[in-house]
Amino acid sequence: MAAQTPEPVGFGTRLTDLARPLRLFSLTPPREATPQEDLSRIAEVTIERLRPLGLDALVLYDIEDESDRNPDVRPFPFVRTLDPGAFHADYLSGWGGSVIIYRSVGKYEPADLKTWLGEQDPQRVATVLVGASSSSAPVRTRLAEAQSLWQDTGSLLSLGSVAIPERHARHTNEHDRMLRKQEAGTSFFVTQVVYDLTWAKDLVSDYAYACRGRGVEPAHLVFTLSVCGSLKTLEFLQWLGVHVPRWLQNQLQHAPDPLSESYEQCAAAAAELATFCRRLDVPFGFNVESVSNRRVEIEASVRLAGAIRDLLES
């Protein structure tokens, strides 16, 4: 199928254009127990649904339980999902465009991670290396070690890292962490889901001025946005560590239709963050995901990604 469409521009090339906002869409791979014949169909339907969005890359998450990070009961039960690299290799050949494969590095032996990094086609695959979700989690590979392994493989894949406005609100040093990650090779950042615009702007601002102060070119900062169609999803977002301001919690709790309410909030957030980043000359982008697998929420996510495309192209 890739042969029918013009050869897509590699993600690394996209990153060199700082004036052009990135547009990503994230998927959690199907659950491990999914029958093989369903996997092909899921992949096909997904590709057809996402193709009109003209994305710069498809993001594939590497799901961890994360229950070690939060003592509260996980609102949605943890379900083991396919390895994102395997799902890509085995089922997403029809996608044709770039993919960004997350790696929760603590899950892997260093040798396995290095092998995987070395085997990927840098024209097609970028990676986001993610450290452990808590400092007490048992890990096979630490983030700094994973970054070294990436360097050992020639630093060929575009390397992304996570940036967390909530951590910045607590410790006010996330911009320093970002600069250290950039020194280690990171060329783009993806946030966790953003519902608190003030906190997101605080991070953008501190990062922008820190870059200026040190004479460093800021890297793309991609904000993850996710609709929230039910109170259960809201609870799950908060369980994941997303800070939802009180007024917005109230609004979603009292809305006759929380899905369209959250959709409007996400669209408004994209517009406000775009204006803010442009003003500060921070290259940016948006990543749309659905944290739940309810059909209406996935469909609203696709609509949101389309609205963001229109916003950025207008």
Next chain:
Amino acid sequence: MAAQTPEPVGFGTRLTDLARPLRLFSLTPPREATPQEDLSRIAEVTIERLRPLGLDALVLYDIEDESDRNPDVRPFPFVRTLDPGAFHADYLSGWGGSVIIYRSVGKYEPADLKTWLGEQDPQRVATVLVGASSSSAPVRTRLAEAQSLWQDTGSLLSLGSVAIPERHARHTNEHDRMLRKQEAGTSFFVTQVVYDLTWAKDLVSDYAYACRGRGVEPAHLVFTLSVCGSLKTLEFLQWLGVHVPRWLQNQLQHAPDPLSESYEQCAAAAAELATFCRRLDVPFGFNVESVSNRRVEIEASVRLAGAIRDLLES
């Protein structure tokens, strides 16, 4: 001069129209050491400057040192100012419109406060009773006692109270405090200076839903906005307990012209809060003040009040 203009509508009458946003402007009375001949001139200039704004009331602050509340050095030195009631009685007869006289109740003996409350003309004067700035401050009259004294004088003056989004962010019960103040007779609220819109919206939202839950009609919530023309003023706002988000601190610190930067932020805040309150059916208003007495900041405050008038009438 009042005879030349139509008899103004009393502030109490304004409060009964929940659909109409209030517009206030605040003054700190001149310093005690001001020569008497200058006081008349200051009053005259002020009245001429404010008359075109069509305000619902002029607010006169009752300044306290507040150094007991904050161990940090006060960025602007504390200067004793005229009693707001005396300044009004002796110099502001030309104003003609309503005034809202603040009373920091801890400064007064109960008997003096009661006498003052009983002597005011409810057609011209409303009051905001303010409790001590810290729980450790020595007080002559506590807020609850002052509210009783107001009731003893027949509850004739329109009674206002302060509402503090920053306190809500810390303790998440400011809406409960507001409802208790309403039970004690409060018919409008004035915030301290607002620079954090999320925190202001959090308070509006919790207050709105608490009112609905208890079947109480919400009272006007008047947001105080103040321009900030220098880093010294920014420092003073923060000393006063105003939360300025990091991004906005950065923006003011790096702006070639912090005054016009803060002016834009205040105007945008007014628009956003008006939309938000209308959506939640909370009656609202704006109070513009200048926390510094620099001429350019006072002039920008008057311009801001004019812009807010235009916004609310459009």
